[in-house]
Amino acid sequence: MHEGRLTPGQLQAWALNRYYYQSRVPMKDAIILSRSEDPGFRRAWRKRIVDHDGQANDGGLECWIQLAEATGLPRKRVTSCAEILPAVRYAVDAYLALVERGTLLEAVASSLTELFASRLIAVRLDALRRHYPWLQAGLGYFEARLSQAPEDARFAFEWVCEHARTREDQELAARALIRKCDILWTQLEALYFAYVEPGWPPPGAFRPESP
């Protein structure tokens, strides 16, 4: 992606599959919200749901749909989630299971992948603008995340540091972050398998029209 080597069809596959992850993010944050008894924590955390769902139809999720539309996909084909890879579905569902069944500390720690997001997003925005200029109208999602991700990550990082006092809790938190990395990584591997090499989308999954 960052080297400009993706075809339009591969970018469609990425945007369409990643939509399923995006669609589950506010549900994930609502689960975390539901697990805290601290109004201060809840107030800070609800910002994420507002950022994602917006005030009207103007949040991060809507922006992601606009990115998918900029790749040439009709909105309904994206929001139906009918053509996503089963492997992507399982990985995303494993994320919901992690925040639902782990401790609250683990749930919050699993969000810390955002610590590394802001520099990555800056690099990505630059690369997308340079290599895929026809995506320009769909880049609002990443532009908003440039400032949102570091704020969110700072709060979560401080909260985890404050609440993981024992060695055991610190290891739980670190393991939760590794599990979240696995979840993100697995989605990309499934996309690579289906749409790059060997390039075998499973039955029922999205197939690009253009190569």
Add this chain to the structure above:
Amino acid sequence: MHEGRLTPGQLQAWALNRYYYQSRVPMKDAIILSRSEDPGFRRAWRKRIVDHDGQANDGGLECWIQLAEATGLPRKRVTSCAEILPAVRYAVDAYLALVERGTLLEAVASSLTELFASRLIAVRLDALRRHYPWLQAGLGYFEARLSQAPEDARFAFEWVCEHARTREDQELAARALIRKCDILWTQLEALYFAYVEPGWPPPGAFRPESP
């Protein structure tokens, strides 16, 4: 596998990862057992758990460990599940979620992949014996499944036919079977990605010593 083109290391990766699926099968069957109020159904279904866990240490799961040992892996490395692919874990866990959260009809219908297993197992046994003769001591699992799978499948098929009376239920049953196919397929895709092409095992996952 059937063409004899797998390396010993690739067979190890397969046996080690598939162990996680095998280890969850009796848990899956216990969930199904726990959901039926019909003693007749429960009696028929518990056969699966007995087949898998054995009377002592002689069931299907133990046979699978012996297959993994025949590929050259130490038992503990297999049973710890520490090196399995995250994608395999998510897919198998999605199977447990399916039988836990779907209707009992869907849970039973999802087992019907066994309808197609017995012919496949006969072909596989023949291919394994021919191409990988050093695996011979580990083939007990498949030898037992040759007769178990058709019995199990016949019972489940008749039960589904009897209980899926409306068009809606029939479609639920068919969709559950498709979902199970996705779950099996996704495991194989993850193995192929990591150990065949492009051949990139993720961090923490099993890496064969021999190529």
